Amino acid sequence: MPWPKTTTRDATGQLVIGGIPVPQLVAEFGTPLYIYDEATIRAQCGAYREALARHYPGPWRLVYAGKAYLSVGLLQLLAEEGMWLDVVSGGELQLALAAGFPPGRIILHGNNKSEDELRLALQARIGAVVVDNHYELDLLERLHRDTEQQLSVLVRVNPGVDAHTHAYRKTGHLDSKFGLLIETGDASRAVQRILGMPGLRLRGYHAHIGSQVFEVEPYALAVERLFDFAREMAAQFGVVPEEISPGGGLAIQYLPEDPVPDIDLFVRTVADTVQRAAREAGFPLPLLGLEPGRSIIGPAGIAVYRVGAIKEIPGVRRYVSVDGGMADNIRPALYQARYTAALANRDGPAVTRVTIVGKYCESGDVLVNDATLPEPRPGDLVAIAAAGAYCLAMASNYNLALRPAVILVREGQALLLQRRERIEDVLRREFGLHSSAATVAPVELPASP
Numbered sequence: 001m002p003w004p005k006t007t008t009r010d011a012t013g014q015l016v017i018g019g020i021p022v023p024q025l026v027a028e029f030g031t032p033l034y035i036y037d038e039a040t041i042r043a044q045c046g047a048y049r050e051a052l053a054r055h056y057p058g059p060w061r062l063v064y065a066g067k068a069y070l071s072v073g074l075l076q077l078l079a080e081e082g083m084w085l086d087v088v089s090g091g092e093l094q095l096a097l098a099a100g101f102p103p104g105r106i107i108l109h110g111n112n113k114s115e116d117e118l119r120l121a122l123q124a125r126i127g128a129v130v131v132d133n134h135y136e137l138d139l140l141e142r143l144h145r146d147t148e149q150q151l152s153v154l155v156r157v158n159p160g161v162d163a164h165t166h167a168y169r170k171t172g173h174l175d176s177k178f179g180l181l182i183e184t185g186d187a188s189r190a191v192q193r194i195l196g197m198p199g200l201r202l203r204g205y206h207a208h209i210g211s212q213v214f215e216v217e218p219y220a221l222a223v224e225r226l227f228d229f230a231r232e233m234a235a236q237f238g239v240v241p242e243e244i245s246p247g248g249g250l251a252i253q254y255l256p257e258d259p260v261p262d263i264d265l266f267v268r269t270v271a272d273t274v275q276r277a278a279r280e281a282g283f284p285l286p287l288l289g290l291e292p293g294r295s296i297i298g299p300a301g302i303a304v305y306r307v308g309a310i311k312e313i314p315g316v317r318r319y320v321s322v323d324g325g326m327a328d329n330i331r332p333a334l335y336q337a338r339y340t341a342a343l344a345n346r347d348g349p350a351v352t353r354v355t356i357v358g359k360y361c362e363s364g365d366v367l368v369n370d371a372t373l374p375e376p377r378p379g380d381l382v383a384i385a386a387a388g389a390y391c392l393a394m395a396s397n398y399n400l401a402l403r404p405a406v407i408l409v410r411e412g413q414a415l416l417l418q419r420r421e422r423i424e425d426v427l428r429r430e431f432g433l434h435s436s437a438a439t440v441a442p443v444e445l446p447a448s449p
């Protein structure tokens with residue numbers, strides 16, 4: 001089932017996560033509320049670590065893809081787990097540095113890194129930059145005129161592998177904005193340029209085929225393509241890769257009927273392919289980098305909403321409106337993503353088919369199209385499973401929604417990771433026509449009559 005590992009029901013039917021009844025958390029922190037289960041996060045990291053230790057005799061590293069969800073507290077937890085971090089913007093990098101995440105364990109991605117972002121990466125002495133295109137190499141060339149500092153780089157190759165996932169989540173097929181093409185010679189020219197730049201140290205090759213990918217075969221194919229390319233580069237320039245990464249993207253379960261993705265099988269497939277390909281190429285075993293985001297954090301998080309208006313359209317549909325929606329979870333609108341929902345304040349036979357919608361001014365603001373629940377009533381709490389990845393990370397202030405509070409639960413304790421956004425946070429950016437300073441403050445209203 002797609003719920004965090006510690007999920008149970010207590011004697012009164014309340015949903016319990018990390019040893020705490022969800023209604024108790026809601027009483028303290030309000031709704032919409034995102035709850036992360038520490039035990040699940042650590043278990044997911046552990047599953048990857050154990051599989052790598054079991055299947056890969058060479059060196060390896062696990063890199064958490066921060067785009068799935070980032071917060072200071074989470075990064076501190078992941079640093080304890082020995083994870084590396086993939087960031088994809090100056091903002092993510094700044095947050096990681098502020099969290100005290102070891103800079104040497106940070107990798108910078110992106111298909112249009114700015115000069116400022118690359119400068120920040122150099123100044124912070126991060127672990128590596130994954131070079132995506134020649135424009136980026138132009139910027140690096142310019143930045144390196146002013147510094148002696150060495151920067152480790154990987155070359156992001158487009159492996160020409162079409163993963164079976166939503167079109168918006170594919171990244172490794174030919175027609176993608178990401179990565180250097182092998183066919184056009186762009187990838188080999190990038191290698192040649194990097195080798196000619198004294199400030200850059202070529203560590204190896206990287207590919208990422210997409211996200212929410214269930215099959216493991218496309219990863220084997222991507223690794224083979226990376227090695228084919230590496231052999232060409234060895235023949236042309238005499239360089240042997242110290243590192244190979246087929247990225248991240250392993251799927252998670254959102255619905256009970258989804259297959260349960262097998263981290264061990266995924267790692268074994270990649271590890272076996274790397275070993276075979278390295279043997280065939282006559283290379284020593286490279287460092288194997290894996291970059292999971294969703295499969296670390298997705299299953300650990302749930303979203304909790306309060307039910308408000310309920311609208312029955314006889315013979316058509318029952319709409320159950322909750323106090324969040326597409327501003328905190330755009331995935332159903334963007335990818336037709338489907339979720340599992342349950343009542344969190346009480347249990348009972350799931351007898352009613354409803355459509356759970358948000359409160360925003362869009363007909364597409366649907367969280368779950370076809371949830372089966374006990375008869376819902378205003379005031380009930382609805383929990384959505386597997387909401388840990390790409391919900392908060394993609395949240396917006398649409399309709400001036402305030403971002404939800406986020407907590408971490410561990411053995412009966414709740415830690416606030418991110419407080420609920422306040423109207424003051426939003427107003428702080430506003431400048432009135434008649435003032436040069438941000439002086440806009442919430443209006444003081446008289447106490448209610």
Ligand SMILES: Cc1ncc(COP(=O)(O)O)c(C=O)c1O
Binds near residue numbers: 065068211291
């Ligand atoms: C380069 C790169 N690595 C890793 C990931 C992580 O993917 P996922 O969260 O699906 O594991 C992504 C996102 O798709 C990515 O673009």
Ligand SMILES: N[C@@H](CCCC[NH3+])C(=O)O
Binds near residue numbers: 211
């Ligand atoms: N944000 C996406 C996937 C893209 C991952 C980042 N390249 C999702 O929610 O499924």
